[in-house]
Amino acid sequence: MNKKELIIFVIFTFFVGFLGAFVGLKVMESKLVTNENIKAPAASEESNVEDENMQLIQEAYELIEENYVEDVEDDQLLEGAIQGMIDTLDDPYSSYMNVEDIKDFNEQIESSFQGIGAEVSLVDGVVTIVSPIKNSPAEKAGLRPNDQILKVDDESLEGLDLNEAVAKIRGEKGTEVVLLVQRKGVSKPKEYTLVRDDIPIETVYDEIKEVDGKKTGIIEITSFSETTAEEFEEALTKLEDNGMEGLVIDVRGNPGGLLDSIEEILHHFVPSDVPYLQIEDGNGEVDKFYTNLDEKKPYPINVVVDEGSASASEILAVAMKEIGYDIVGEKTFGKGTVQQAVPIGKEKDQNTVKLTFYKWLSPEGNWIHEKGVKPTVEQKQPAYFYTSPIQVEKTFVLDQNDEEIAHAQTMLKGLGYDPKRDDGYFDEATKQAVESFQKDHDLQVTGEIDEKTAGKIETEILDIIRSGEEDLQLEKALDVLYK
């Protein structure tokens, strides 16, 4: 199935913060029991400290509940205490989940859910886009990796944890949400209005292309959900049955997902003589995991990545890199930890702690956390992939100097109307470029950038980006595949 033929639904995930190489609830419940069994004969000194601390926490709980000047809810104190303990870990991937959070979470790993279609993470305490999902409201609106979301519907996200922030951004299909977004290198935050939509069910898209006269398969993986490994195997088998002579795996913008899923996929590629993955626990003990594969695939393979490739995508990228395949594109996100969601209490669906249990290491034992995977073949997209929308508060004219004019210049160049500068100074050449663009697009030829002209420039640029025709990273991957 070719992804271009699909109507792709939209998604709001926060996989990076949430699923990221996740092992699953079921496994965890038995694991917890094990832990409790282990704990019973622990040193009594340790449990004395714990008993005393619990006594203190209870005193504080009662003190606050009975004496604070305003009303205090029991649940508020419960959530506050657990979140407060987690906050001391200084780990953006650990969090407390209440009933609402767990509902969202289950929707995400199991079936469809509704949102704006961007994966977010906390970076320096600010909600930051890891990557917008293909064809999502977030992507259509022009949001980019590393955009910081400051406000949602005029409410500040400051001080919220990732789950709380995401709860504000998510919502039912068809509803509107207004985001105030700060982009690096842009002086003022801007507002984006998005209409929420459904998520995609499919996570794997494949096509076959003739490259240097060879049948070349391209498999794109958009996230690692429960069905991804199976989808991937189907696609791979189909391509191989069709006589594929080389394979490009594209995990750009893929924020990760279930650990199981990426493990199954690696079983197709990593031979049994090296671990495909290493997992290190809190005591520094390392488990190495192996496939039972005799040898590598008979055809060349490479993997395309960008700064939105995180977690499970990085497990794939670094493993493929270390067994000798090319990695093409840009440095990846850098998430090297594994979380588990552990239900607590008797009613197992009511309260859950998502906690970072493990580090994952590459086959050779490297930890890419906060570093990312460096490609073997670096390739950026054209400059206009990284520019901001043009904010036209007043029509821009000859001799003006403005950051917004710089964005327009970069885009005009991308559209073939090169003004020969992109520093934001509106010179004669820029005027001529604008005039040519206006002539070609049935706009009034003024040589000035008004709202209508800026809007048309942006639409044309987004069309190019979506068409995939100027996808330099994919081109490069295909280009080096048989070299």
Added chain:
Amino acid sequence: MNKKELIIFVIFTFFVGFLGAFVGLKVMESKLVTNENIKAPAASEESNVEDENMQLIQEAYELIEENYVEDVEDDQLLEGAIQGMIDTLDDPYSSYMNVEDIKDFNEQIESSFQGIGAEVSLVDGVVTIVSPIKNSPAEKAGLRPNDQILKVDDESLEGLDLNEAVAKIRGEKGTEVVLLVQRKGVSKPKEYTLVRDDIPIETVYDEIKEVDGKKTGIIEITSFSETTAEEFEEALTKLEDNGMEGLVIDVRGNPGGLLDSIEEILHHFVPSDVPYLQIEDGNGEVDKFYTNLDEKKPYPINVVVDEGSASASEILAVAMKEIGYDIVGEKTFGKGTVQQAVPIGKEKDQNTVKLTFYKWLSPEGNWIHEKGVKPTVEQKQPAYFYTSPIQVEKTFVLDQNDEEIAHAQTMLKGLGYDPKRDDGYFDEATKQAVESFQKDHDLQVTGEIDEKTAGKIETEILDIIRSGEEDLQLEKALDVLYK
């Protein structure tokens, strides 16, 4: 004793966040016992919820301690849980205090301590100066009310509570600390280097002045500590014995302190027919407090306040205002709550929760929280009291346009070299003002503002501010006293 004759030591308090109208540990311990007695027969449903929540908190505690990928300390989880519960209150005046915090706290109410001499509060999560203490390192360095402290010795304060932030700022006498400070209306944060010093022991300063031929007392109260009420009574008696015919009470920059202290002082002024204070608890029950005073003082009185007057200072200001005295100056800070520090656990000195127990209301029942007390006679200080230091990265010359030039213009005007504009444009008149200033102060006459000239302008301005000669608020208070 005249305050001008004193060598005033320096202080770091965070009274506003800390003492603010504080009732005292001793009282509180017995109070706590009362609460526990009350609690025993409480509804069993309520205590079931609590038991279940404590069970959940304990499960989360164990889960984190045993499974988190990095080492976790028991104390870290204890503090996190208590701080997390307090964080849900969204009250900057409630906090958890560990052994270190309590030590600092006791030093503050009892004797001397060491720091930079600024009272700070959390405003929108940012550590904000309420007011620098007179002659403190903070005041000498030019810090002002509402300045935001972003970093201390290059460490960000983001996400810290008030106690944690203060712990970073405080330190031993003689040590240096570098603050990164953001001032409203100034585009970039600036660094200030301060040398920490001792606190003042005295909190009350008095003098007598001839105004309209009348012997006029001025009593300044810098904070409300354990000795303040006694110091105040001594000063008042001495002034009255000397035949004082009118009194100005100055609580500018006074961040508050012990509730006892201001209560005793109000006993001198508020007659028994109105409450001098009302206290409202969490159930909305209100206690009214009365003096046994027959009548008001026979001489006129007014109170001088500014935006640094907080908490106990506002109890004084609003009470005096409502019984008919003038309040002169600027709107006060706006803190209308009362905290108590309650030790928890068996070792009473190890862990303490400082919690907002009450609202305090004015004699007439008004709550000034986040509103402040509006003066009856508004009077600002000269413009140069509110300007920033001049940051000279490159010498400023004719025809330049810069915010820093605006600060210099305001200061030059204050020094009698009026450039007739303060918009930051360096025009011919500004050049002439700079030249005159340079001539009068033995500087090279360049007509340009270089680092040396800017430094001299600032020094001259600080000298005027410290001399008290241009204190328009105090002048106004004396001016209206007998009207």
